Amino acid sequence: MGNNRHSTIHPIIHFLDKIYKSLNKNNPDYHLSIFIDLKKAFDTCDTGILLSKLEHYGFRGKSNEWFKNYLTGRQQFTCIKGIKSNKREMTCGVPQGSILGPLLFILLINDLPNASSFFTLIFADDTLLQFSGTDLHKLYNLANSELNKISDWFKANKLTLNASKTKYILFRDKSTLVDFKQHDLKIENTSIERIGTSCKEKYFKYVGIRIDEFLTWEFHKKYVKGKLSSAVFALAQTRNLLSSKIKLTIYNSLFRSHLEYCIHTWGLSGGKELKGIEILQKKAMRYIENTHSRAHTNVLFYKYKTLMVKDLIDYNICNFMQKCTHNTAPSSFQNLFIKNRNFDRSLSYNLKLVRKTSLRLFPTLVFPRVWNALTLESKRSESLALFKKNILSDNLEKYNVPCSIQSCKSCS
Secondary structure (H helix, E strand, O other), X not given: OOOOOOOOHXXXXXXXXXXXXXXXXXXXXXXXXXXXXXXXXXXXXXHHHHHHHHHHOOOOOHHHHHHHHHHOOOEEOOEEOOEEOOOEEOOEOOOOOOOHHHHHHHHHHOOHHHHOOOEEEEEOOEEEEEEEEOOHHHHHHHHHHXXXXXXXXXXXXXXXXXXXXXXXXXEOOOOOOOOHHHOOOEEOOEEOEEOOOOOOOOOEEEOOEEEOOOOOOHHHHHHHHHHHHHHHHHHHHOOOOOOHHHHHHXXXXXXXXHHHOOHHHHHHHOOHHHHHHHHHHHHHHHHHHOOOOOOOOHHHHHHOOOOOHHHHHHHHHHHHHHHHHXXXXXXXXXXXXXXXXXXXXXXXXXXXXXXXXXXOOOHHHHHHHHHHOOOHHHHHOOOHHHHHHHHHHHHHHOOOOOOOOOOOOOOO
């Protein structure tokens, strides 16, 4: 069950860790990830079943009556061109747009992992099933058998699977050839569509991140780059109209929000697209300052207290590892990273052995390495707010150096 310390980065890290463990073997496993789609998930929650589960979790007596009062007796109507339909009482569903809605839905499906042998990740109505094995034929057979159990659980809980929108990806070594015509995944007698380079759909969007079968992250980086280009265009159009302070607000809302979202996963892959993102970020800084297009940007990043892309990746990794180290991250991360024997003195983690260079950029490997590079004083900081402030300050100081470019437009 989730708690208020969870965010969308957490299922992504667990998802990637499972794939890493499958592939980082002398004889690598095939790894299946099945992305379940539910029809109108929040609207079809059965009130009776939800209330009985709330009672099982300890919401009894008056508290259960309160939830019953909250969930029942609601009415709805349709309005088209000013003409209203009759009111009808709602017999199922949890209120959308509310704080309680997602939490109640999670409580309803919280026992789904007990229904099968799949490793199950649940984040609101995003449900991911993972399974791995060395024998591909056995893997598909076992997955189909477990999917029957998953289907039965949804039927028993009066939730409707959208089989046509449920997808799967088979993660494997790039050199491994697979004849997919011999293998088929089914749920409720409907074949599940595969996502892959040779398929109709090349990627799947999971908690807002575009994932492809070889985890190149190219589709997500292209998406982010497109969003950032639009933000840069907005800054370019207002460069002579608005103050730098207002343009910085535009940068934070239209540029940084897309750039920073889960950047410590997809940003690790580097490549041409990430280089393009770095160039766009420098353009954005120049538009905020309204300076020359060839002016160097280090001084601008320092002035506006903004981290460059690569430092932003490390900054987010360090913030995540600080929570793991000082036990403020969700309990599911307690054993993800292995502590050194002298952990109490060094607060460092063991660096795991990677058998293939293609796996070297997985969070399981990169996160401890970035954390270990910090000073002991930084790692000892138990206050996340103070830790963030110090790490940000240390990174910004790297930009505050004399410019070596003659007649630089930023420094002159």
